[in-house]
Amino acid sequence: MSSPVPITIEQLETPGRRHAREIIIKGAAFLAALVSVLISVLIVFSLFREAWTFMSQIEWAKTWGEIGWFPRRGIYDVPTLLVSSLIVTAVAMIVAMPIGLGAAIYLSEYAKPKVRKILKPTLEILAGIPSVVLGFFALTFLAPNVVARIGGDAGGSLMAAGMGVGILSIPLVASISEDAMRSVPRELREASAGLGARKVTTTTRVVLPAAVSGLVAAFIVAVSRAIGETMVVFLAGGATDAAIFNSSPFDGGLTMTAAMASLASGTDSVVGEGLTFQSLYFVGLMLFLITLVLNIIGNSFVARVREKY
């Protein structure tokens, strides 16, 4: 470290170079913060602009009903995508909620500090695994070894994709719900134990109800994450390029995100009938709005937990 330069009274009194530097730095930091606003504006602008072109030019009569999603032939049946997305999300939550919550309860209420210190980072490794990798795992391992045994196809299916997305969501569910349970004051647990309650009673009747907004937040944020997940459903969802309407988890289907990915990865990229390119932005806008609403609700639940205790 260099030796400190003494500061004179004049320097402190007059707005000199030090003062000018402060203003410049503050301005630069403000501009950096503004970049986020700019990005948001650009996202909303591009989505709305192209989606508007799509919506104003499409033949709506041809678009709704149980037809399917064939963008290159000009058939854009939105419910086909929505139903597939919902099926994947439902399967994912059935996998992720109990397992994530169970892991969280164990880490927060039962694990000794030393054990926790090892297990928690290990669980975080699962969070760091890229979703393409889980897509590969879902298609090459889960589909033939798990889905095929419970009555499905050994190839890709919404079930396999849902399981993959579920595994992906476990760390997210676990970390939000663990935070919520750890923020429950110790006194509540001690009071419960003092009344003679067993550990299991304390956990299920005292800690879980006290942490309920955090658990709801974990659920909502995980749903939002599952709807927006792309690579697992794209690789393991079992439908490429186009899909007919399907409401069975054991068949292949095209979710909103997979529809976008497969349209963009076609050999000729995004060409086809006139509005194919714009349809990407229309689906993107739906996805953006759905996840935005879910995230706002989820965040407000997280905020409630933090304020309460």
Add this chain to the structure above:
Amino acid sequence: MAFTQPLVSANDRQRIEANVTGSRVDVAGAAFKGLLMLALAFSLAVIGLLIATVVVDGWDQIGTRLGGFLNGTLRSLSDSDRLGVHQGLYGSLWIGVFVAVLAFPIGISAAIYLEEYAKQTRFNSFLQLIIRNLAGVPSVVYGLLGLYLFVNDGWIKDNITNGRSVISAGLTLAILVLPIVIITAQEAFRSVPSGLKEGAYGVGATQWDMIRTQMLPYAAPGILTGTLLSMSRAIGEAAPLILIGAISGGLTANPGFTDLGALDERFTAMPILITTWTQNSGRDAGFSTAAAAAIVVLLVFVLLLNLVAIILRNRFENRRSS
């Protein structure tokens, strides 16, 4: 006056003791605990199973010809002895550079503004809200933004990105991780004790002097953790790259890793190779092996970044709490 007679008779005392400490097993409690452990064990087993699967599947490539695989190029057939991931590594490396050069400085500056300069105005809480929501926007949507901004015809395409290029990919992923960098840096700054700040002001430091000499060094480990995690996120992300048109065939020969000329050409990246090879495995089963091998290569980078970040965080948490 002392009690000569115990309040409870010896007989009662024994019965009460037996009730409190007795050998009754708490069946429900044990079952509950067992279920919880099962949940955790399942999650850990998945990690192990996943890693074992890809290592076994990819062994034909990484075990027998690792050097060739790392230096090889894209091929239309999987049994070619020149098949490999070099072009993917090139793309991923430069995407990482873009993220480090763009997202980190802008994100950390934004966090400094929000934590240190911003007053409690409506506009600033609006900024906070925007950043939190941006962090939850699905990554495909960022791909749409990249497609719109950097790939489509316009000034940016003509003068900066040249369309579907590493530059477009790097810019898109820098935008994608920016909110994550801001949020983790903010948390790191928030953990700086106010005593440190007040001490700096007390000896006549200006706000920037204080930030530079006290806040930044104290928060550095936290910021580093966040940046490592977002770097690994960027390297593993595939969806936005598919949208902006990363490809897996017809690329020019291997560029050197410092070859800037290839930055504005068509490109690929590790996650894209994995995606395409997985899709091609139906037509040519050998691509499944190649995809698994590419996953091993990607996981080595991504998990290493994660591991370092987690270890760093735990170390600094311990040091401060003790």
